[in-house]
Amino acid sequence: MVRRGILTVCLSLAAWLGLGAAVPKADGAQVAGPVNGGGHRFLKVVGTEIREASGTGKTVVWRGTNLGGWLLQEAWMTPMMSGQELPQADEWHLRALLAERFGEATRDRLVSAFQDTWIQEADLDAIQALGLNLVRVPFLYMDLLAEDGSLKAGGTRRLDWIIEACGRRGLYVLLDLHGAPGCQNRWDNSGRINADPQLWKAPRFQDMTVKLWTALAKRYKGNPTVAGYDLLNEPDKAEGADEAAFAAQLNAFYDRLYRAIRAEDPDHILVMEAFPGWQRLGDPAAFHWTNVVYQFHSYAMQAKVGGVDVSQVWTVQRDMVERLLADAQAHRTKFQVPIFVGEFCVFGFEDLWARALAGLNRLGISWAPWTWKVAFGDPERGDAAGFWGLMCHDTGSWPRLTQDDAATLEARWRSHDTATHFSPNPAWTALIQRYASGATDLPPRPEAVRLQVRGRFVGANPLAVPFAPFGTQRDLVPLLVDRDHAADGPADWTAFTLRELGDGTLALQARLNARYLRANLEVAGRLTASSTQVGPPERFRRVDLGDGTFALQTLANGKYVGPDAQGALAAESPVPIPFTLHPLHP
Template sequence: MIKRNRFHKKSFRILLTIILLLGTFLADWSLGRPASIHAAGSLSDADFLKTNGTSIRKSKGTGSTAYLRGTNAGGWLVQESWMNPTNAPDQKTMMNTLKDRFGAAARDELLSVYEDHYWTTQDFDNISAMGMTVVRLPFTYMNLVDDSGNLKADAWSRLDWFVENCRQRGIYVILDMHGAFGSQNGMDHSGEVNDGNQLYGNPNNRQKTLWLWEKIAEHFKGNPAVAAYDILNEPGIKAAATGRTQWDFYNEIYNRIRAVDGDHIIMMESCWDAGNLPHPRDYGWTNVVYEYHYYPWDSVTSVPGQAAYISSKVADIRSHNYGVPTFVGEFTSFDIEDAWKNTLSTFNREGWHWTTWTYRVTGSNNSWGIYNLNAEAVDIYHDSKDTIRQKWSKVGAQYSAVNSKIYNVIKPYLQGTTDPGSGGSPLFADGEYYLTSVANGGVVSAENGGADPLVANRSAVGGAWESLRLENNSDGTVSFKSMANQKYVCAVIDESNQLLARSASIGTWEKFELVSTGNGDYGIKAVANGKFVQANFNVGGRLEATQDRVAGAWEAFKITRMGDS
């Protein structure tokens, strides 16, 4: 990730289980953290994710909608000096320096000390307790290959351990290649600072990167806990925008992965703006997600400035209409609670997927981390092996503290709320409203006293048939009750997805998300299938939840309170 001046990126077995659980509780208690563990079921084959239009759905794209919301495990497998206890300018320099001073075996042992302690089962329990559904896991080629460029004998041990611990807790993992051979951007967060041309301009590094992605795909093929392959992090040279050079290489990686794994989602990073990516049809890409990283550097201390920045990103993505899911893989709202609330409520309202940057960082007052680590930095040039070993054994949960502001502001949004936090208000207060189709100006009616589907065909509000009571739900969604028959409007997913006022109570099929188009109109997204409602004028303006996006007037509605002009 980009940082300005680098400031700016689970008989005897029963007893053992009891002991481990007690230890977890005591560790949490001693640090003032919540000891409860989120009781999510483990992931199975039925949870395998694929895209379906702009949604991500289980059962390989045919099941219920999944929302990926969580954080990054940045700093575990890729160290950055601004957020980790090291003075190394990049991962490669650290590895080479420790090898030169102590030998390869000692270097690898020291790195194992760090990695064994930095992320433990306590950290999985922490993110599970928050309600996260995903973790983006940055790694580099150096985690998987030896100094000769061959796969390590234990190449998969850490990734397998991480993925399995997440799977057991019902959490998905996004495998993020943060650093490719030669570096895809030349920045320190790629693991190697250079001119940024050592991947795209070096055929050998390109081929090794393609080979490594093939090996990763072969290894994780069929694993339901892996949500996606994030093929290159921030791949613009020296943090510049992506273009044809990156797109063509994405296509090479895509084809190499698809040759061995036809099922996993592949993520393409922009990473700044929607225009920095091609339309997926240009390359024949399917089952892909487009990823963006958002850092409002010009408005670090300004709530309105950050709100305008996020609003511009919404307009940017909408205007490009790529028809694929949107994932914000890295972002922060710095130290401003109201900005965090606006950003997260916007992401959820848009149906985007997101992971904050990041889970843990060094420094007691660092606004980048959900947890702050109090650890002494290793001097890779002068510290002895024993000193490094001692320092890197104190980098885990027991040496970390909750960043209460960031923790508390993020947690509600992991559940999908679109309420901008305490003291905020929903888009519309509970009450009676009528809907008007932007396409024809027709007022929506519950035809035949609610016995027939809703249809946009009335020239004006005539009475109860056109009146809907809007009710806000605790998860940020809304439901509509027809005044014609006092039944809740249902998206009848097993019958052509039409909207019908037939339900006595609110369940998933009776919940909708309201998505502002930015000009006073709204898209209405059915939670049951993640599709937007359209007034289908091929069948008389009948309301049907069938569209991937608000593509035009057929999917746009005005929501007016009864009695208002």
């Protein structure tokens, strides 16, 4: 049953997204100087706080989102391609293929068609309506600089547009160089997948990066909508490079960028990123840096125990949230600068999202989860993967890069606007709206239960691998009737949430990984905590047996659930098997 608050948010977002969709103007008009009523909104760092009115006004905590995938596509989250059509699934190879097939002018037109569509004014209306005050704008150097290092005419067109459009809505913009010349890290989020990022080896790429930031600083000097300049996203060394030497090089390059920008723009906040941890980032006092914010990102995406990926386990993500909060507080104290958690994700664990956002608000730490929209995830079917994007479930048409002609590619890329082809994730948007206001309270955690059958408790254990392939795959966690006491093992391994589906059936969601229990009819009906959506294999009828017990009948095959000969939970019994239910109080 959908809660009224979530439904209201969902309906409201649908209304906001129907307001219209103006696209960026192509005139490249200058955007500089005060907008939105004057300079009272201009931000400056004072101690460990960010304040309005150039540091003399009220404290501002950034609470925002990332416009990921817009000015730098990442194949996992955007409609970059259909099938494996690129040697490397990144924007550099995408543009190279388009130029080879159609020429540079048509390539630019096609890229522009995507960018016209992915983020529009309606997106900004929805972000504003959620109560957020910041958008972090990841961008790729290729739209602004030619490969010879020269500035492209009109290259700032989209940055100009987003700054102007956000200014009209009272939103701040953090400009984030996500993909630097030569690449600052090894991954697709730098624009090109590589094992040897050349920014750190080629002086010409460093010079290009300095030139780019100098030009942007000159252009946006004095603009109060611009919250600051995020100098390099997730800078990382080449594989095998010396850690200490890289840390020294990184801080020296940050210092060079700092001084080049300050020569043109002495007033805007500069943001330096600690990545992958804090060991590389120097003390700002040692470099005489002022008006700076330190940023870090927090993910637990490849946590392995005994060779098994357990990243989508509640306890793993809980530990990450606790580290996030502790890191933010400790390093604000250590460096005496404001801290910004510029990217993070805790998958489908609504209670952990609440814990993270409430905790950051309580500490006065700025935040922006990754990200505004992703192509996958269907919230209407309970897809926890949708927690990567506040907007998700893209129903647009995917391009076929090696087959479609230019007109077809353009039409396909223009079919991915948010208003028409995306759905809001109601649970996540409700949480973001709640904590965008600065709330610090925690909503009640969904009531959970434990299940007992034949004197033993059911557990979802990602480390138990008595039968392949369940235990070797992250999303195929086996359900075992193997605990004499409910407290055996981590508490959340034996906790399940009952989701009444409104048609006389229910689904069981494992608190362990927020996945639904699924009866695999191809493997003797064995149940796994594996589904992100609810269909017949995830639906059960609760049959009251009249003595305080009940049976679970699987909708997919009509069989009853119970332990099989190996102690696994399976939907294979022709007769009811009694379960007892034990409420679990948070």
